[in-house]
Amino acid sequence: MATKVSIPEFEATAIDAIPQIANTARGAFRTHKTKKLQWRQMQLRKLYWALDDYQPQILAALKQDLHRSDFESLLTEVEWLKKDCLFMLEHLEKYAKDEKLRSPDVPFTYSFMNFRIRKEPLGTVLIIGPYNFPVQLLLAPMIGAIAAGCTAVLKPSELTPACAMVVKDLVEKRLDNTAISVVNGGIPETNALMNEKWDKIFFTGSAAVGTIITKKAAETLTPVVLELGGKNPAFITKNANLPLAAKRLLWGKTLNSGQVCMSQNYVLIDKDLVPTFIECLKQAYKDMFPNGAKASPDLARIVNQRHFQRVKKMLDDTKGKIVMGGAVDESENYIEPTAVLVDSVHDSMMEEESFGPIFSIYPVNSLDEALNVANLVHRTPLSLFSFGSKAENQRVLNEMTSGGATLNDAYFHGSINTVPFGGVGDSGWGAYHGKASFDCFTHFRTISETPLWAEKLIAVRYIPYDLSKLKLLNRFTSKKPNFDRNGKVVKGFGYWASLVCGLGGKSAKGDDE
Numbered sequence: 001m002a003t004k005v006s007i008p009e010f011e012a013t014a015i016d017a018i019p020q021i022a023n024t025a026r027g028a029f030r031t032h033k034t035k036k037l038q039w040r041q042m043q044l045r046k047l048y049w050a051l052d053d054y055q056p057q058i059l060a061a062l063k064q065d066l067h068r069s070d071f072e073s074l075l076t077e078v079e080w081l082k083k084d085c086l087f088m089l090e091h092l093e094k095y096a097k098d099e100k101l102r103s104p105d106v107p108f109t110y111s112f113m114n115f116r117i118r119k120e121p122l123g124t125v126l127i128i129g130p131y132n133f134p135v136q137l138l139l140a141p142m143i144g145a146i147a148a149g150c151t152a153v154l155k156p157s158e159l160t161p162a163c164a165m166v167v168k169d170l171v172e173k174r175l176d177n178t179a180i181s182v183v184n185g186g187i188p189e190t191n192a193l194m195n196e197k198w199d200k201i202f203f204t205g206s207a208a209v210g211t212i213i214t215k216k217a218a219e220t221l222t223p224v225v226l227e228l229g230g231k232n233p234a235f236i237t238k239n240a241n242l243p244l245a246a247k248r249l250l251w252g253k254t255l256n257s258g259q260v261c262m263s264q265n266y267v268l269i270d271k272d273l274v275p276t277f278i279e280c281l282k283q284a285y286k287d288m289f290p291n292g293a294k295a296s297p298d299l300a301r302i303v304n305q306r307h308f309q310r311v312k313k314m315l316d317d318t319k320g321k322i323v324m325g326g327a328v329d330e331s332e333n334y335i336e337p338t339a340v341l342v343d344s345v346h347d348s349m350m351e352e353e354s355f356g357p358i359f360s361i362y363p364v365n366s367l368d369e370a371l372n373v374a375n376l377v378h379r380t381p382l383s384l385f386s387f388g389s390k391a392e393n394q395r396v397l398n399e400m401t402s403g404g405a406t407l408n409d410a411y412f413h414g415s416i417n418t419v420p421f422g423g424v425g426d427s428g429w430g431a432y433h434g435k436a437s438f439d440c441f442t443h444f445r446t447i448s449e450t451p452l453w454a455e456k457l458i459a460v461r462y463i464p465y466d467l468s469k470l471k472l473l474n475r476f477t478s479k480k481p482n483f484d485r486n487g488k489v490v491k492g493f494g495y496w497a498s499l500v501c502g503l504g505g506k507s508a509k510g511d512d513e
């Protein structure tokens, strides 16, 4: 792990080179080579070994950019992506195969038309990444794009410059550069990329920039996947295991120093539990950081001064009481894992997205109140967490939506890479991971094939029309409802007899029949 590596200084891609980069990727798609399963498999295999070989550079870059521990970098980036490659390679043939459409999707009477779904790559896609998991959140969508047979241009975050340079080197040296390339830079380079025509844009980042990207994409009707943030609530009721809830939620705010878009922003807790919960949090903190968080070699730092100041401002502006942590050190962008007890939804700790190691605790009188507050703060967060009885957890799921949810833990729904992950409403559009990554870059093209011999059978459609023939056709192709005009399900002998005889149930018959 301690291999010495040298990472080149960050260098932005020349703006005037960007149209040609996009053009090359579009040209590669037009050769149709990326549609071949063999090309996709080869790229994924090469990526797997590239990740293995570049592990020292990736770990060093993450240390340089985010002060990340090797443990976290391996768990959430290198090993994560290698698993992604293997999972996709294992299932790719199955995903890419034409899907035959049968009854009930295609009525039996049309079965001779060989309805099927062909999985077509969308084309040339742009993938824009954020800074918090700078390798994973760029290459995981790329794995989906390659698997689907697309060509792609990647734009890493300029806030993690070492990672951006390592990813560029890896892609350029190990993958097919006519089809996959990396543009480095910030706003001007992203704007130049946005001036090109893409078949899909996959954006991970803030809602503000997501809005800019979506507006620009709308000009050319380019579909966009948005993986955005959210103000994610955690619910704790009297039926929760408090020590476990505290420990697991603290984990959610220590991984990558809480720079995790799906981690909790605030905890809604039964007011009687507050003192014990705070004690449990303090105990969990002591267990994780016996010498204090700052001395821990495992805690990442905030990515830069700007984000340090943003998180610090939330603490400076709060009217609440710091009940755990609270220390900051600007010289190393350090913010201690911090919990703040608040009493207003208008507190800075409730209104801003933390995206750091800090969160608030908001006491409530009941689960009713907790659900009201959560729906008021953010109706469609990226995730939510519920620590209660089975019935209470179910109620939280029923009465509040979110991109994903974890019961009795912090973001476990997003901690395995094979199940769909994405937001809802203003926390994101679209999903990826596992099969969803393949689907995300695939056009599901329905194809039917009318046999020449069937001409007589289907001649009913031609002018001049004949209503009696339509009635006959309907008898073969239309189903009768199993419900009456009051919405009541009609079962029993009368219903089945009506179906068999093709006359329709008495109570379900239409007026005009």
Ligand SMILES: NC(=O)C1=CN([C@@H]2O[C@H](COP(=O)(O)OP(=O)(O)OC[C@H]3O[C@@H](n4cnc5c(N)ncnc54)[C@H](O)[C@@H]3O)[C@@H](O)[C@H]2O)C=CC1
Residues within 6 Å of the ligand: 128, 129, 130, 131, 132, 133, 137, 155, 156, 157, 158, 159, 185, 186, 187, 190, 191, 204, 205, 206, 207, 208, 209, 210, 212, 226, 227, 228, 229, 230, 260, 261, 353, 355, 382, 423, 427, 428
């Ligand atoms: N849902 C998800 O999977 C994730 C969401 N996020 C969200 O991302 C945010 C933090 O990430 P950041 O890197 O700060 O996001 P950001 O939105 O500032 O930047 C994301 C990307 O957009 C580019 N960009 C920035 N400003 C731009 C502009 N004006 N025009 C065009 N491009 C621009 C950046 O170069 C970067 O590549 C948080 O809000 C977090 O919740 C972060 C990680 C995962």
Ligand SMILES: CC1=C(/C=C/C(C)=C/C=C/C(C)=C/C=C/C=C(C)/C=C/C=C(C)/C=C/C=C(\C)C(=O)O)C(C)(C)CCC1
Residues within 6 Å of the ligand: 075, 076, 080, 132, 133, 259, 260, 261, 262, 414, 415, 416
């Ligand atoms: C191995 C055996 C067993 C099972 C052991 C188990 C189940 C171990 C569990 C380990 C845990 C808790 C691992 C935690 C992993 C966390 C991960 C990978 C977190 C990832 C976070 C990411 C990628 C964050 C992304 C952030 C994003 C997208 C964002 O900002 O939005 C048995 C069953 C015990 C049997 C023996 C063997």
